[in-house]
Amino acid sequence: MADGGGQLGYLGVSRSLSGRAWRERAACADLTRRHQLSLGLSEPLARALASRGIEDGQGGHYLNPTLKALFPDPSGFADMDRAAEILVSALEAKRRIVVFADYDVDGASSAALLVRWFRAMGQEIAIYVPDRITEGYGPSPAAFRRLKAEGAELVVTVDCGAAAHDALACAAEIGLPVVVIDHHLMRPGEAPKVEALVNPNRPDCTSGQGHLAAAGVTFVLLAALNREARKRGLASEPDLRAWLDLAAMGAICDVTRLTGFNRALAAQGLKVMSGWKNPGLMALRDVAKATGAASTFHVGFLLGPRINAGGRIGRSDLGARLLSTDDVEEAAMLAAELDALNASRKQVEADVLDAAVRWIEQQSNQTDAACLVVAQDDWHPGVIGIVAGRLRERYRKPCIVIGVDRAANVGKGSGRSQPGVNLGQAVQAAYEEGLLLAGGGHAMAAGLSVRPDAIPELRAFLCERLADEQAVAAAEDGLEIDALVTARGCDRRLWTEFQRLAPFGPGNPEPMFAAADVRIERPMALKGGHVRCTLTDGSGGKLKAVAWRMGDTEAGKRLLQEGGAVHVAGRLKPDDWQGRESVELEIEDVADPRRI
Template sequence: MLASQSNWIFTYKDDENARYSDIENLPYSTIVKQLLWQRGLKSEKEIHDFLQPNLENLHDPSLFSTIESAVNRVEKAIELGESILVYGDYDADGVTSTTVMVEALREKGAMCDYYIPNRFTEGYGPNKAAFQEIHRQGFQLIITVDNGIAGTEEIAYANELGMDVIITDHHEVQEELPDALAIIHPKCAEDYPFKELAGVGVAFKFATQLLGYFPKKFLDLVAIGTIADLVPLVGENRVLVSYGLKEMATTERIGLQALKKQCSIDGQVTEEDIGFRIGPRLNAVGRLQDANIAVDLLLATDQEEAEELVQYVQELNKERQKIVANIAEEAIELLEQSGNTEEMDVLVVAKEGWNQGVLGIVASRLVQTYHRPAIVLAIDPELETAKGSARSIEGFDLFKNGMEHKDLFTHFGGHAQAAGMTLPRKNIEPLRKALDQQAKTILTEEDFKPQLKIDATIPLKDIDIAVIKELEQLAPFGMNNPKPNLHIEATPIELRQIGATKNHLKVKLEQAGTVMDGIGFGLGAFFHQLSKESKLEAVVELQINEWNGIRKPQVFLKDLAVSEWQLFDYRGQQSWLKHIDPTCSDQYFVYFKENLYQDVIDAVEARQVIEEKKTVNALYLLDLPNTLEELTFLLQKVESSRIYACFQARESSYFTTLPTREEFKWLYQLILQRQFFDYKVDAPKLASYKGWKLEKIKFMFQVFHELNFVTREGGRIIPKQSPEKKDLTASSLYQSLQEQRKVEETLYLSSYPQLKAWIDQQLNTGAVPEEEMVYGL
């Protein structure tokens, strides 16, 4: 047995009886139709719109309730020659939103500039000091992008200064809306159908309405911000990102060209390129210093300037990675020192000197490590405040639960899975206790295990390049449209650890005659926990592996499980010691014959006596028992999900053929006729005549002697006259050899399925099976 690392949720089980009658005739494979159905696409039109995103399916920006007021105010500002400031945010969504808005305003002829608050000195969103400086510099109109919906007091202050504010945002709406001239926010617009736009998506909508045409040239920026901000990639977001990725491939933006080159992106651009290469680099700027540099890069028109900025961004990203690693290590050390991480349902860790800009990433690391909601705070000892970020697990809504304790915060905002906050230092412990108590009433034991949703079960024979190409039509993947997780059942016929540190797993899987390669990054430890002959279950993604021009399907392993106990067959292999699982903390090594394997016994601290019943992760059987009953007794005392048969049978009795009754009878009649047998002289002659081994002849005479059929006189063996009649089985020597042969045939010479079946029967019944069952006849 091998437990999965994640909690597998078979989403399709809820709907497995559905016939997909409305889409049965569509020209797609069964698995693709099932996945489309799972995603709520249950008509031909819905599927067509999903698989073939079209700009015509985007909603009209005029559906935002106050967007016309916003456009009119911008046009008035342009007409009057007023200065407009775009007030952005320091993450990838914020800097792309800022770029879109600035470019649209400049194209419209506006006098504009942009401002992104410093994460460390000003924090997220509007602040009065910045607004005061903006007013001093003569700006009459502020347009917020990717922020502003929570800035009630700050917007009121801007109004007092005589400035108008247009808010474009997508974050959670709080109890009171700011008194802005216009609020362009999908969740504040009753008539706008799609509520999940990213900040850049909202800015793009405003830019479209402002310019009076569809500015396709901005879609590369829209794709970056939308993917990086982890909003659902469905509906309008799917359309915008699909076209945006195409626009990225041929972008004319000098800054993006330089950034793509730095990221080694050439040709087609994928959502993974954005999520793992471009997005993190743009985010790194605002995490460590002034995010205006990222906007400068995206707006760059000079090749040399763009390359210099990209190099600077690259260095910042490297520095960010080091800082994250250091803080994560310190945070884990602090949590472990507390000694009660298993009792805490919400983790809160704080320290002076931590870089505020990377605390969200650190919180994510803690969630991955402990699978609990995590809040990471940097303490300012002068102001006696703490500021930081939080990340959550699926069952705990950070925004909703955090808002129930808003009195503890100076500032708080975010989403269900991510939040940012500032609070007095004295409130850290009350916050931890309050959220921990809430979590204890909401979360169950299952919630603390990573959730892995499975879309479908698929046989290996159905996995081919054509199906994988069909599945690729579901891209771009992301929130609410994840890469399909498929469930397979197969038997590993090859297992290898790969990578410099052997931390990856390479497998060859077989199911009903179909063989397929699989790769599992970070799953190298499973090498010692998987038996080649045990049927396993796996959650996989499908891939096409190309090597030397040959393309073939393979599975990308995300998690593994084995539902029954496993037998590891190292019989007769001297190298079994190399296969001991170094990650297993509870292993039990047992031997039956004193000193037979003393070197091994000492090396692994093996034991011979079983004192009491116990459960262990791994049970190693080092040698053959004297009887089958001995092993049955052990298997009833020690329960284990993994049993390793390491039998070496160095003194095998199997090939010392057990004489038949007729052979015993013939030899006894011979010595009766001759009345003596000179062993030294006659045994070699008899061995040559009958083709028997000397050991066999010696054994037969030992049995005769034990049964008192013969006696010795000097060097001769003399038959006794009228001995007591006894069956051969009355001889302990005969019984012992019989039992040894039975042990060896059952445990050492049997096939893998036969040995597993025998052990399985002992585990289930404790009864020694009939001889016919043992031999599999």
């Protein structure tokens, strides 16, 4: 490995073919040396550890995160003990409990955790998941009235509910007790009146665990339930470690920061998942044709999207039912249905993405706007969030995709943002200006409802409001490189060494490697807009590489040309095809030395 620094950027790249500057990920040299000596690491790995903010003495827990060392005290969460008392009392009284879950992976995982704890304690509880199309997100007065009429005596909301003021007020009016388990941001003074509200992001919670997904919060709740059950002398509490796979599903698929306790949940949960004891996850692995030990790739790209497909374009409760069932035949049936829905979702998503790109690039000056807002009739609301994320990756700025229902005279939109641009705050401001029927979110994602004739005014408002933030974000937009490698040096040993940093996600980015002055051999355009090629350089090595969804970008077009050296940056992935135990580079960016 060599030093690739330089005043103009890493390898001199001040502007890549995607418009980014490259820079070496910043790391303290003294801290790097201390990690080397205390942990016996190579310099590149020690440097990567230092660059991720891991202080001296913390490296051991980071490389081997354990629940014993990092599990928080449940009592540190506001209302956690109160929630445990209510739920255990309901168990003892055999009250009819309903879990009201969000329709995504985090909601399904959270619901399954509660179902499995109560089942282990001898009681089956029901699951209710609202339909994305007809009911929208979270609890509603109509849903609570329905549950009350059907005999519910206690409702536990998971991954939703903290901001459902109207629904919770209705529940109080009709005498339906509600416990809220959530993790979404809350504004000061907005806590609704419920039996208990457990949310590390409520303003008065001092747990310091605000980065947890709802499944992580629910897992801590199970520990509190065990403690409360033990206090009351109930039957021996279940071993929660068996359900760590569900906590990991929520943490990874909800793209939460994998630091501290949350990192331990993900790391230990993947180990449990690798035993494939959960019938639903095992069935989903089989239909996805996944192999090997569970990883963030399995969860984020193979299992998670299939679970989400039920809530996006199918029956919203399929994921929660799959993760909570112990019936192998039912699991196989549900997994097959979700797999088919996922295939349909991919096609719907591709159609909407193609139409959105055409619209953006055919409208004059659209790509220069601070925020891209694209709308069209009948775009499926179940895929607009995914498409917004794809557009953000392509144009590297906030993007909002709106599907318009002309019959109802409403557009439902979902947005994704660029680091440094607070989209949720801007959407909230648009709502306060009267431009939206509803809207909110957080810095990186937002949702909204709008009248179709107000979309042009909304677009102008957001572009003006976000212009300064976007300009700063664009100037700072860069690709951070962990190490410079050669084609010969990219081997299984290097990949294995850096895997000690896994699991990867927000707060712990997957290592990014750069290779300088490589030549492209045998480029091939693949179906789906992907590009595959072989990279060679002066080291004499050959490195297989693939660039996903880059075929029609400047970087992809350059990869399809043979001749002339380029710099590439990407992530190493294992390549076990036919037992070869090699690696390939998943290309993130390309720089042409003649154009940097």
